Amino acid sequence: MFSEISRRVRAADYLTVAELFLKDNFLLKTPLSFSDVKPRLLGHWGTCHGINLAYANLRAVYKFRDFQFILGPGHGFPALNANLFLDGELEKVDKNATRNLSGIEYLCKNFSWPSGFPSHASPLTPGVVVEGGELGYALGAAYGASLGRPERTVAVLLGDGELETASTLASMNLNKLISGEKNGKVLPILALNGYKISGPTVYGRKSEREMNELLRGFGFTPLVFDGENPERFQYILEKAESLEKPFLVMKVEKGFGCPAELNGNKLSGNYLAHQIPLPLAKSDETQLKLLEAWLKSYNFDELYSDGKGFDL
Ligand SMILES: Cc1ncc(C[n+]2csc(CCOP(=O)(O)OP(=O)(O)O)c2C)c(N)n1
Numbered sequence: 678m679f680s681e682i683s684r685r686v687r688a689a690d691y692l693t694v695a696e697l698f699l700k701d702n703f704l705l706k707t708p709l710s711f712s713d714v715k716p717r718l719l720g721h722w723g724t725c726h727g728i729n730l731a732y733a734n735l736r737a738v739y740k741f742r743d744f745q746f747i748l749g750p751g752h753g754f755p756a757l758n759a760n761l762f763l764d765g766e767l768e769k770v771d772k773n774a775t776r777n778l779s780g781i782e783y784l785c786k787n788f789s790w791p792s793g794f795p796s797h798a799s800p801l802t803p804g805v806v807v808e809g810g811e812l813g814y815a816l817g818a819a820y821g822a823s824l825g826r827p828e829r830t831v832a833v834l835l836g837d838g839e840l841e842t843a844s845t846l847a848s849m850n851l852n853k854l855i856s857g858e859k860n861g862k863v864l865p866i867l868a869l870n871g872y873k874i875s876g877p878t879v880y881g882r883k884s885e886r887e888m889n890e891l892l893r894g895f896g897f898t899p900l901v902f903d904g905e906n907p908e909r910f911q912y913i914l915e916k917a918e919s920l921e922k923p924f925l926v927m928k929v930e931k932g933f934g935c936p937a938e939l940n941g942n943k944l945s946g947n948y949l950a951h952q953i954p955l956p957l958a959k960s961d962e963t964q965l966k967l968l969e970a971w972l973k974s975y976n977f978d979e980l981y982s983d984g985k986g987f988d989l
Pocket residue numbers: 723724750752809810811812813835836837838839840842868870872873874878931951
């Protein structure tokens with residue numbers, strides 16, 4: 678099970694990076710060149726690995742159950758789109774999004790492109806109830822989605838910057854107003870990556886103990902997932918099942934997977950990974966090489982081949 682989930686995360690991470698950067702050579706059949714890179718790089722990488730990690734693990738547990746996933750950081754849309762593509766959900770509403778090379782090309786070329794996919798989640802996104810461009814409403818929407826659906830679990834992924842918004846903080850009290858037999862269960866998952874656009878988050882600077890006390894004060898039972906041990910995610914989700922008001926703190930490095938540094942500045946694990954970590958990949962040889970190594974690090978050829986399709 679764990680290796681299946683990690684393959685799925687690798688595939689989603691690869692497609693996410695490809696959406697952000699590539700306009701050609703999607704399977705890296707030849708050395709990456711400037712002409713393979715989009716002319717205008719626009720989007721957000723920093724939150725995406727966390728989305729892919731949470732999505733793959735939730736999917737493994739809840740695939741055949743009454744389940745809803747709500748994404749707070751809608752700027753992580755390329756990750757959400759990669760998952761909807763891999764699940765075949767995108768193809769149901771867009772016949773071009775086939776699960777093959779032509780679909781991969783379509784997904785990537787049209788990300789953040791006029792008349793294509795927007796850079797953020799939008800009403801065009803299958804299943805979306807919160808578009809997430811304005812942070813703050815996901816947790817409240819999750820409680821709304823649980824109303825009158827006692828069989829349902831609603832998992833809601835929140836950013837730690839998002840948890841600084843007034844609306845999210847106010848929604849932290851909803852577990853006292855909405856609970857019991859008539860409504861479903863809400864599972865908030867905080868992607869604690871420590872950074873927002875240009876600096877650290879308040880919660881990223883709290884100790885684990887202080888964070889847990891804060892969550893208990895709001896009425897939740899905190900569970901902590903430490904990104905160092907990915908195989909523990911399933912175990913923690915099972916534990917959450919047995920709790921009435923769980924709150925999962927998912928510690929994940931901001932931008933995990935992108936190059937460690939650029940020009941002496943830390944990229945992965947820093948706010949510099951929030952949007953496009955290699956902004957000059959179209960014109961700077963060093964950044965192009967870093968991008969190629971980053972894409973190759975996922976060994977996508979083990980996960981997809983032209984002949985066999987996806988092996989996930
Ligand atoms: C209400 C609101 N304020 C500001 C922004 C601008 N903004 C976009 S992304 C972002 C940082 C979000 O940080 P976090 O919630 O921690 O998400 P992540 O680090 O996972 O990207 C901000 C402030 C916004 N989208 N909505």
